[in-house]
Amino acid sequence: MGVVSDTPAPDTEDLILGPVLRRVEDGRATVWVEAARPGTVEIRAGDSTASEGTFTAHGHHYGFVLLEGLPPKASTPYSVYLNGEKVWPPVGYNYPPPVIRTRPDEAPVRVLFGSCRESSPLHTADRLPPDALDAYAVRLAAAFDSAGQPPDEWPDLLMLLGDQVYADEVSPTMKRYLDARERGPNAPETQVADFHEYTQLYVDSWTDPDIRWLLSTVPSVMIFDDHEIIDDWNISGAWRHDIAREPWWATRISAGLASYWVYQHLGNLRPDELAGDPVLAAVRASPQDASAVLDAFGRDADARTVPYRWSYAFDLGRTRIVVLDNRAGRQLSEGKRSMLAPEVWDWFDKQVEGDYDHLLVGASLPWLMPPAVHHVEAASERFAESPRPRVRRYAEKMRRAVDLEHWAAFHDAFDALTGVLKRVADRPDGPATVNVLSGDVHHSYVARAELGTRSPVYQLTCSPVHNKLPGFMKPAMRFAWSRFAALMGRGVARAAGLARPDFRWTRLAGPVYLNAISEVYMDGRHARVRIEGTKPDKRLQQEAELTLS
Template sequence: MTAQLLIGPVLRRVVDDRATLWLETSEPARVRVEVETAGAGSAQTFSAYGHHYALVVVDGLSPDSANPYRLFLDDRQVWPEAGAEHPPPVIRTRAADDRGQPVSLVFGSCREATPQSSRRRLPPDALDAYARRLMADPTQHPDLLVLLGDQVYADETSAKVRRFLRRRRRDGHAGPENQVVSFEEYTKLYLESWRDPEVRWLFSTVPSVMIFDDHELIDDWNTSASWRADMAREPWWRERISGGLASYWIYQHLGNLSPDELAADPLFQKVSAAEDATELLREFGHRVDEPESAENTDVPFQWSFALDLGRTRIVVLDNRCNRVLTPGARAMLPPAEWDWFLDRAHGDYDHLVIGSSLPWLMPPAIHYLEAWNERLAESHRPWAAAFGERVRRAFDLEHWAAFGKSFAALGELFRRLGEGRPTTEGRRVGAGEVYAAPASISVLSGDVHHSYVARADFGHAMTTPVYQLTCSPIHNEVPLPMRPLMRIAWSRAVAQLVRGLARTLSVHKPALRWKRLSGPYFGNAVGTLRLEGATATARIEGTTKDGDLVEVAAADYHP
């Protein structure tokens, strides 16, 4: 049969004169990419669970150029499509020496499927709106699209997917009626979401990196140890976690790797060489869900990743899969991965950008509530701990503040970096070694279905400004009754009231304060962070009823 292009091409990493393109096809095929100016690449598809994928490395691109390209399956051009109304897809490269070149990042999280297939009517999709604007003005082309979680919703499915699931359940495939379980079911989510015409074009011409949050697997994924124990008792959970992580590895994680990292990745080499990689990925999905603990510090698989663009370092953290959930030793990252993060957070760069699906700085009242709840859930009194656990899970109290040691450690890292001093915790620093303070530190986040800009205050003059930039959702919405509660959570009076509750359990005041500068905004939105020289400019734009973008939050900062 003739192979068809099902999803893609999705442009992922562009590094020097090389780029990677990801795609899914209906049948096995030889994939070839031809660049009009200079550069080419080819690869054979690999197969798993009856599906076919390719990751093509394009070599020989010219520096500082826009390179239109064509994609072929078995010598038949499939992209751009014949008669396409959208502009030709291009691969843009940076200058050979890009140290003085600005960096532009577009970011956001939480995107349900397009309006045509959505389970409910939602305001206009911000990613669609951004794509249309870029089509009209390609000079605004960003360097990277950073998607910070909930790229698909495994537990909140559209009417179309629910019909598919009902047929599957009638045919004997076990699982919740309206939630996906198997790898096959996960593929329907990506097929539905990533074939949106505007988003498909955007993915084909703007490099992207991605990290999961909970909805790629299930709401409140890895909230606590007891949550994991309850889920393990569900007869369908083992297949769900295996299929979910395997599909995430294929659809999202692989593209986060540079060409050199792909060449050195043992799992990718095994999968791409196998005639059928189904069993390899099924076993992988089971293995990488092994829980971390204070005693077992080995990381089964590291989802966090890092990259440099010019004088900007970007570190994207896994806030979900590798959490340490042992009461009394909870941590957002296990020790080995935290050490890796410390190493990447130091170095020769001007700007540090942290991608964290969960906001580090939340509305103060929510921060104190989560800190109080963590302490209550770890009480030595069984009834109090059980009550704390019920509250934690009922109200999704599982952000950085609910992992208090990690929250404090991240703040201490930023303080030391901002003062130009080395951080010795967990890494060896030479005698007298001092790092220059970055021009800025920005934490990009999503998850909370409202957008805002906040600045951290460490209590003394510090060279480096530290900002929390939260942009969520891209295409979803927060229920109307919740919006007033989120607004008052920023109130100083309410924060003081909840802080009083936290003090009853001896919760200490954080070593830093933070102030909201813009927001909260509750519509669909997309964020932009531009880094040039010593300055940083952040903009969050929301969608109008007509699907246009308007600025709703902003910050300009420099040392």
Template sequence: MPALVLGPMLRYADSRSASIWVETSAPCTVAVEAAGRAYRSPTFTVHGHHYAIVDLVDLVELGQDIDSYTVRLDDEAVWPLEGRPPSRVRLLPAEGPRRLAFGSCRTSVPHDPAYVLTHGHDVLRAYARALQSPEGKWREGEWPDLLLLLGDQVYADSPSPQMLEFIRARRDTAPRNEIADFEEYAELYRQAWSDPDIRWLLSTVPTAMIFDDHDLRDDWNTSQPWRERMARTPWWRRRVVAGLGAYWIYQHLGNMSPDERAADPLLRTLGEGGDGGGALDAFAEKADAEPGSNRWSYARDLGHTRLVMVDTRCARQLTPGDRRMLDPEEWAWLQEQVAAPAERLVIGSSIPFLLPEGVHGVQNWNEALCDGRWGPLARRLSEAFRQAFDLEHWAAFRRSFEDLARLLVRAGRPVLILSGDVHYSYLARADRAPVHQIVCSPIRNPLSRVLRWANVVTQFGLATLVGAGLARLAGIPRPPFRWRVTKGPWFQNALATLTFPDVVTWYEAAGDGVRRIDSVQLR
């Protein structure tokens, strides 16, 4: 009899429809029963694993909320979980969301005292518990309409001890301490999303996701020399194919609307029967080799807001001397999304657009040296420095930074850029444009106290003093506008909410719930 391996996850949702994603232990028909209706979909198979995504359509006449739903596998009820509140479907208000929650960088380790000491409390789990509590259970003012997960949902290059046990029981080959193939990615996602509180949260709050480097590997696509070195690594091809394939299954599939999935050629192929592992692998290999063959970025109209989730990893152009965060096709797409009518833009970029100004200058300088501005020796040393210290943000792709800065100024609307990656949280604002950078990182993967102080000294102290000077020495022009960090940094594990139109709040774990770190009204 089939069982539920992962899910249900409430993924895409708008004002009329919603999509439920599941992984099952065997082929079956998945039924989601809600408000007296049953919606069904057969599973498809990839590398021996079985998945389905069930679309609940034409829901508008039922109202915004469906108070509970049931999942059946071949008519056997497998959800909801005993002891948890019912999972519900919350459609997005037609006029636009009232609140988004967001964050990034979440390791999946146990919650016992030893791991709490090293990794801190899981704020996503604490947030789930707060929503389940009698005080927070159905309070409309506290519930998010959408949860944005902005990268590093899993750590393929730094598995937990439990994941390493799984790996070592299977093989004794390279990479010994990292994920190697699709089977291990499937277990990595299972461990990340199977905690009962996390599972409940993901079953009842719609989610939108985008990857960052650790979903594949640290420094993924930081530069052309990095790609060339990894291409010579014997196990890398299998890893990148498995990583992108698993990302498509576990994360990207739910980012698409029902209409987009209905037109997707890969999903049609997988639905034709048999094991579709070969088709998924071929797709993933081409997506890595030819980024223009697939688009991981996506956009949604959310009433008053245009949400644009940007792929800042796979779509890079790494040509020395003409590095771009987005290749020409991806850049043209982003220009179209920014030009679309909306009261405001919310851009999800896994890596921050506006870093502390001094760090921005250091990354500008490093890129120029990597391109040979001070000769071959400085180029080689600067490339090593770039990879060692993660100098790979928008500032390290200066041409793309300046292009996007000018585009956002011309947009003439409020722009909120939501990011993670850097393992601290802060708010920055442009001086002469309605552009805000809101960073929330990590959900659960804090820097040590030593590294926190090192970041304060280097990024908010030393870099502030020397960054602009280094950029000028390298002949780099000033950016199109100035900006400054107005709140933060905070280094603890955190999750943030954006309450429309203009309030952002950061939370940390506190007991079985969360407490506010700070709340800011954007000006």
């Protein structure tokens, strides 16, 4: 029972987006929808039923339902109702029914991950190579049996690691939408400006029929990167000062963070955490119009006048997953720069304690880059804090021009993250593997950190899902991984007065330049990773597979 790829699902006037299956644990599941009108959203899965009233923001209506009492070790088809009327799946649906799968605790864990996905080929006239997530959805749907049940080899989680939408590089469809809309005089011509325009980014991306089906039946978690807001978001204190002078920026950042909370972050929360989330409580207290609540939250979250942690953690079987926000919470004061706020570092330290078999740390930006790039980024930070104004200005321009903003460009944070990973990997009773999962860099690879620890430590990078690396950059990235390039980069770092990192890392697989999706498979203390890329015929082909433990 498979997908008819590139065939739009039947329209339903009641459900604009979704259902999106988010967290599934302990017989409970959360399901998100965007409805065309306010009302009561009900989820029916076998003998389990739950409902919740919608909340409204800027004329858009959202339902977020916690379903409990799901049968253990089962795959249960579910349906969505709005005000008592069935709205999903629609009549004539060409895909397998959405299901909620409650996994056995002892079963292997499969985590699918990737980043950087522009809207689908249906909306972009195939101007990009084939979408890896589309291709994966087609293959997965085809694996359903004749009774509509998924196979045993089913992903437990889809982890999307940034740039789920592009607010600053809109698709042709979005550009036509912006051109046709009456906008304020200060709105940026080719970028979104307000909450309503942000909602259209998700419509542009998530109404792809294959993606819509995949999100309805595979649990997902997400974290933002810069393009959800704007390129170079929070690259430096000087950048924040400059962008604040743009007349459209205040509305943009408030809408960007508010819409991210609605469409992405809300579903990251564990069922046990929902009651304690202050934003959800405020939204539910103003269900008929939560616009002011969300606008104020977006503004305050950016200004950090109200603390809010975007990072989150949970267990999946015997795997500990910690996803870090390395964008919104950056500390950018000169001499005190860091990827994470002090309180988040403390939180992170606590999350990696405990008994588990594998640690997956999700972060949109890679911890380990090609060594040459690492050295140059580290030097750029030192030059940007030079006492000589001309050197500072030049370094700041270079950082923004070529995106020198990864962990290496936040030297203290790089060392701090390394220290946490090394401590965990060196515990006598520690996990079998420690892995950092990332995206952003538009090529995929696996690297091992030579830390001398009891357990191996890896950087697993998968990017892009649906984008591309400019052709001229491919030989440059290949060169960046070379020993000669590393020596050149080290010379730049030495000129900046930086010591050599106290460990090395080795690339084991890649670079893969195709649109790709990766899977980490963990069975007991065994683990492996697979990178699959899309070919011109829109099929996935394995590019690399490595045993991690």
